[in-house]
Amino acid sequence: xxxxxxxxxxxxxxxxxxxxxxxxxxxxxxxxxxxxxxxxxxxxxxxxxxxxxxxxxxxxxxxxxxxxxxxxxxxxxxxxxxxxxxxxxxxxxxxxxxxxxxxxxxxxxxxxxxxxxxxxxxxxxxxxxxxxxxxxxxxxxxxxxxxxxxxxxxxxxxxxxxxxxxxxxxxxxxxxxxxxxxxxxxxxxxxxxxxxxxxxxxxxxxxxxxxxxxxxxxxxxxxxxxxxxxxxxxxxxxxxxxxxxxxxxxxxxxxxxxxxxxxxxxxxxxxxxxxxx
Numbered sequence: 054x055x056x057x058x059x060x061x062x063x064x065x066x067x068x069x070x071x072x073x074x075x076x077x078x079x080x081x082x083x084x085x086x087x088x089x090x091x092x093x094x095x096x097x098x099x100x101x102x103x104x105x106x107x108x109x110x111x112x113x114x115x116x117x118x119x120x121x122x123x124x125x126x127x128x129x130x131x132x133x134x135x136x137x138x139x140x141x142x143x144x145x146x147x148x149x150x151x152x153x154x155x156x157x158x159x160x161x162x163x164x165x166x167x168x169x170x171x172x173x174x175x176x177x178x179x180x181x182x183x184x185x186x187x188x189x190x191x192x193x194x195x196x197x198x199x200x201x202x203x204x205x206x207x208x209x210x211x212x213x214x215x216x217x218x219x220x221x222x223x224x225x226x227x228x229x230x231x232x233x234x235x236x237x238x239x240x241x242x243x244x245x246x247x248x249x250x251x252x253x254x255x256x257x258x259x260x261x262x263x264x265x266x267x268x269x270x271x272x273x274x275x276x277x278x279x280x281x282x283x284x285x286x287x288x289x290x291x292x293x294x295x296x297x298x299x300x301x302x303x304x305x306x307x308x309x310x311x312x313x314x315x316x317x318x319x320x321x322x323x324x325x326x327x328x329x330x
Contacts, residue, residue, distance in 0.1 A: 175233040
């Protein structure tokens with residue numbers, strides 16, 4: 054199979070699986086947000102802040118997002134890769150800030166905003182992977198903005214429907230949050246990458262899957278550990294994913310700097326040799 058055919062197959066597989074998941078969610082029926090959705094296992098107050106663990110853990114993600122944004126901006130990666138990665142880190146910071154506010158004062162609007170930012174971040178990460186391994190056009194600013202606008206309109210539409218009918222169906226955002234996990238079975242990771250290794254994406258997507266798993270076991274983890282809840286670990290796993298991508302950007306910047314220094318030294322030696330001769 055040629056590389057070009059592999060790219061096309063990966064896109065077809067990703068589109069097919071996304072459609073299949075969408076149809077499955079439609080058949081499943083509404084995934085409505087209820088008052089119980091705002092109740093978490095760890096509601097302990099610390100320093101006057103309710104649900105303090107789930108609030109303060111987001112500070113680490115904001116720091117990781119800021120680090121990643123700066124490191125990606127300073128790297129010498131091509132623009133089509135830097136653009137979605139920088140936007141990914143911005144979305145991570147927005148998601149963490151919204152999550153902190155939400156846990157301090159649970160309400161539907163902040164819940165949707167948090168998931169809009171989370172879905173946006175992982176869609177930017179998906180576009181970065183596709184830009185690197187399938188086609189650079191996926192990482193263009195225009196494509197990124199269209200995707201972000203579409204997700205923002207989706208969230209706004211959900212809130213408008215909620216205001217009119219009183220029901221809040223989370224299926225559209227759930228679909229967007231599932232898409233990043235589909236890139237592995239779609240075969241996108243099997244394509245050659247110029248800036249990242251398969252291991253990097255496996256680490257990030259594994260952390261993402263673990264985050265979802267711990268989120269489902271929120272109360273069980275708190276009961277078993279006696280001090281930390283599954284939801285708090287979920288935030289920590291997502292922070293680790295953001296931090297790993299930031300770390301990769303730092304390594305890329307260091308590698309580019311070292312390559313530049315080596316190139317400079319080589320040029321200097323060549324110049325000296327030419328002068329002597």
